[in-house]
Amino acid sequence: MAQSDKPRWQELEIGCIVTDPGSTRYYKTGDWASMVPVTDPERCARCGLCWVFCPDMARIRDQRTGAFDVNEFYCKGCGICARECPTNAITMQEVTD
Amino acid sequence: MIEIRFHGRGGQGAVTSAEMMALAAIAKGKYAQAMPAFGAERRGAPVLAFTRIDDEFIDVRQEILEPDVVAVLDPTLLAGIPVAAGLKPGGVIIINTHKNPSEIKKQLDLPTDARIAIVDATAIARETIGRPITNTTMLGALLKATGVMKPNDLVEPLKKRFGKIAPRNIDAMNRAYKETKITKGAS
């Protein structure tokens, strides 16, 4: 069966190299999550520890308020941010459709 | 084509003799080939080396079974090794020995009309080079016995290989060239 969304052999780069650096950024790992962190911006100390400890670069800082929140496109729902948050501003909740 | 087989012991320089002959011939515009018998032997063990010289491109790469010339660098080899094996009729065997030709003849199984050339290469090497390494001395004897090249043709390759000690090796070769005695072999 042809896999039409994939490159044909003629279209592969020499030696199968990947020329778009960091291109997994187009890949949604947010689908994996069964839990999602919910941040209370009032309690967020803006320390950025959740950003430091996130394995998936799924913590984003609100430029205006400085508070941190989840990037659901990448968040796999591991819960490290919630556990490490020094002010307990993050709680893990089940993903609902 | 002239095919030469050298018999020596590991460390005596038989391979160097074979190489010097080939390099001198190539420098004269001839085709030549030199190679050791590729054994696992170490210093002291009997070894073989080969040289081929021709006016035309040399195809064959096999070892030499039927040499035109055999050179024996070490007289103690005569006791255990059939050094004359395959020597072509009319060929020549050159032996480093202080014995006389008739004594040597008894130790060898020579083809008809083969010639024997003898030289006391060990004595010459000791006196000239200071060590009983006979490879360059035997080159003189080989040249005398075969006429394939002149001692002068070997000077450059020897200089290149031996550097500072080349003059003594060249002296040894020249002296052997003069002192080598050639006699008819088997009747």
Place this chain on the structure above:
Amino acid sequence: MDINVYAARMLPQAEYFAPGHRACLGCGHGISLRLIMKAMGPRTIVSNATGCVEITSSTYPQTSWRVPWIHVAFETAASVASGIEAAIKALQRKGRYPEKERVTILAVAGDGGTADIGMQGLSGALERGHDFVYVCMDNEAYMNTGIQRSSSTPYGAWSTTSPFGAKSIGQKTWKKNMPAICAAHGIPYVATVTPAYPFDMVDKLRKAKEVEGPAYVHVFSPCPTGWRLDPSMTVQIARLAVQTGAFPLYEIVDGKIRVTEKPKKLLPLIEYMRPQRRYAHLTEEDVKKIQKRVRSEYRKLLKREKEGY
């Protein structure tokens, strides 16, 4: 408040390791790699061994790497790095390399790719003195292939090839001491780090990068999947590893050791072990035995530091 609160703002904002990688949720490598790359910066070339990092970050036709990156085989991180280093040296000398400034060569391999199959290649590269940084991403077993034991798996731990049973405690051997082996090569810099101490980690990797010649950094990187651990506990368990003495943080600069994180009093080892179901089968006796060893190893480090070797 923890020093790390301030550390967060001192870390470079740029990410050279991109999101969308396929690592398990809660993967310690995800955190470690981000931090490592922040220390290494953009002028870095990565030589990656086969393993979790490689396979989750380079699924064709995508890559998580924003720096040049190469993967050849399982046991070749260090030897490929030597080739890259030599090539850049030659090409820069001959004026034929596009980048004129110093390029950092970073080799990345797991504990299997370092302590087992890649050990010879690593030893060779360290001995030859190539200018590169080697990071061992130690998650204490072959996690990529499904949790098989390595020589870096700790004593007593369960894995699929060190199972516990009537005649087995689990892993029968003590964890191989890779930092000591690397230090024995006389290289200028060796360090241990873990993502629970991010500032320390970035600091040591910066030193590793700056030093001329080989640097070896051993990264204690928890694997929730293989350790049978709640994925939210990755950072916490790494912190406990340090606080119990199971994984001490130190650096060895030109042969001299400095313990960089010294808990006032080591916590009981059970606090580190209890959350990990890979240790669930151990008896109290077993835990005591392991704690005894852990503490004696830790004291040895302090003694070495004090005596200055």
Place this chain on the structure above:
Amino acid sequence: MTRRVGMEVSFALSEAVKNCNVDVISAYPITPQTHIVEELSQMVADGDLDAEFIMVESEHSAMAACCGASAAGARTFTSTASQGLQLMSEIVFIASNMRLPIVMAVANRSLSAPLSIWGDHSDVMANRDSGWIMFFVESGQSVHDHVYIAYRVAEDSRVLLPTMVNLDGFQLTHVIEPVELIEKADLGDFLPPYDPQIQLNPLKPVTMGPAGTPAMFTEAKKAQEVVTWNSRAIIDEVWEDFGKRFGRHYKAVETFHTDDAETIIVSMGGLSGTARAAVDKMRKEGKKVGLVRIRLFRPFPAEDLRRILSPAKVIAVCDRAISYGGPGGPLCSEIKSAFFGYSGAPYIANFIIGLAGRNVWVTDFEHIADRAQQLVLQEEPAPYEIIGLRE
């Protein structure tokens, strides 16, 4: 002008590597390759060759370091033999799919056990499917020439494949013979400086050697297969250019007295010389015997062989390796499959010769030609025969 000198073949090879101005050499010593790495080390030590020589701790690391160096854009050389090739084999296969134009000289030697330092083709044949372009040379001259040719082919942007120059251990590596050395100045633009198409370079990051899922692996292999076959046109082009410049003309399949030959001996590598001497001798005796020397083993010159061998009655293929429990010699089985399904195929006999440096004499090739002519008269096709076997 070229300079005709007597020198050991290993040194003639090293001279060419030097003249190619390689950037990185990564190698581990193994008999009978040692003279090559010794000479290159000396050249680097003397400053005659401006390269980084990585004296690795194993052949596995030698090839891995070559991959790293080549990926970083360096002209890269290595050399090995036998067990060394086997140890690095894992990476040999990787280098080709990664399209790294490494050049490697293999001083062909048998594989243990029993341990043997002597020459045959077991090592290269075990790596037959590694995706490298494979040349077999038969003299010091062709060794020297094929280093230049190998780099030119490997680095061609239409090819970008690693290339192996196979020279028989001892029978070539350790022989002193005349070689016309091509000096750097004579080389001219035959070998332009290496201009890497892909390069590990922070100014333009690429990811090399990614993980291939089943969804793309087949396509990756098809692309590799096609580029390998397509390299043949470039190899021919490079040989032609080489011939024009230096007067020595090489072909994928070289022939001697094949036009009217009833029996053709097929040989590869250093023993071809002795085979040629045998054919000369047999021709003088009025026997219609010819010789084919296969210079290019990958991509395999099947079409050339069909064209050249078809008119003969009997083909005697000489292999220096055995495929245990298989069809005999690997070269012969490839030639047989080249003919399968084509009408008018000649009778193909297989002889195993020169295992582990066993001497092969002119008389052996005479025997092979005679024996092949006997075999053709038998009703059942004969399996292979081993020459010089005591039984």
